[in-house]
Amino acid sequence: MNKWLQRWQGMAAREQWLTYGVGVAVLGMLYLLLIGDPLAARVASQKAAVQLANGRVAEAQSGIADLQARLAADPNIPYRSALLAASASREELIRQIDTSTAELVTPEKMKAVLESLLQAQQGLSLMGMRSFSEPVQLPDASQPVAIPGQAVEAPAPLPATLYRHGLVLQLEGGYFDLLQYLQAVQQSGWKLNWDSLDYEVGEAGPSRAQISLKLFTLSRKAGWVGV
DSSP states (O other): OHHHHHHHHHSOHHHHHHHHHHHHHHHHHHHIIIIIHHHHHHHHHHHHHHHHHHHHHHHHHHHHHHHHHHHHHOTTHHHHHHHHHHHHHHHHHHHHHHHHHTTBOOHHHHHHHHHHHHHTOTTEEEEEEEEEEEEOOOOOOOOOOOOTTSOOOOOOOOOOOOEEEEEEEEEEEOHHHHHHHHHHHHHTSOBOEEEEEEEEOOTTOGGGEEEEEEEEEEESSOOOOOO
């Protein structure tokens, strides 16, 4: 330390001022490199972020103002939107129904298929047959939407788009004959739905049991299984 002090004192006044100026310049450059430039970049980045946030706020405010103007012009927009959403949901449900029922036997062929398979079972006798057809209630996706200042009106009931058509067969025969008939129906390639099966052995014995077999198919047509 004394060595540097002696060298400083040995300099002329002009050299001291020159050395002092160089030192100040070096310190200034170090400040700019280590502190000034990063700080300026950080400030610029923060300003850009603030400007972006202000732009988003302005955009959101513009969107809110536009929505308020649309609501003022047409207060039924929420109700219309709900109806559109319900319509889309119902169309998707109908598409799924068409896909699911494509492989089922049609109501027109159902009676002929069951009678044809029954004729091959010698131990079963057809004592009676009746048909039924009924609509299937589908879930209603549309719900009334509450609109301020307006009465809520329930949507009109939607028409049924799916029907259950079926046959109730009254048979007489033995258990194994019935089992063979059910297996024949299952292996026929025609897809049916089973609703119920009642098997009752009376005084005539197990070979002449009273059997009630209920089967049905699904269709979007309000047809009827003719008997």
